[in-house]
Amino acid sequence: MAYRTIKQFVDAATPEELFTGQWQNRPSLLDGYKPYLDDRWIEDCANAWKLWEKIVSLGYQDSHQRVHAHLHDKRTSPQPVTARPPSSRTVAGWILRRPGTLTETEQLRLKVVRTHCSELDALTGHVRSFATMLAERQGERLPDWLDAVRRDDLPSLHTLAAGIDRDRHAVIAGLTLPWSSGVVEGHVNRIKMLKRQVFGRAGFALLRKRVLMS
Structure with missing residues (x-):
């Protein structure tokens, strides 16, 4: 252990290398805002102070130093520094909620997920389209929705579509008529x-x- 510590000091080219593995990967309040910072970085906005002020307005409650350190890592790292991916439950919640209820940070993080996964992008579109049919009683759109679902490689959604198709007329009526069997x-x-x-x-x-x- 002592030899490893001494070798780490000898091999370190910069002071930052001495801290590798000690605190960088710990969860922090900045994790939820890193996708937003990464998007702004891509857009050529690398001013740590301005970015800190922006995420503070979005609810961030930590110091400017963390933002500065994150951007410093992106500048100096040979590989891109990316934010921790959200859990599947979190992504499912973003997809199932009304788009208008998502915060700006959640919208940005969902946008990143959809950009990197074509299947989730297609799934999000189908879920939101069906929710619109349900909320606005647009049952006449169901056949087109089923056709669109079948064109995508989403086996689980194909199973749902097949079940709906077996009782298509009843589902269309449920998505169109104002009456409900809830009381019964x-x-x-x-x-x-x-x-x-x-x-x-x-x-x-x-x-x-x-x-x-x-």
């Missing part, structure tokens, strides 16, 4: 709950009375 489903669930409560302890006559009187 609520009564069915209530009856099932009453049945479970007296299961094995009462016959049909008592169950009938409970259903009628509840």
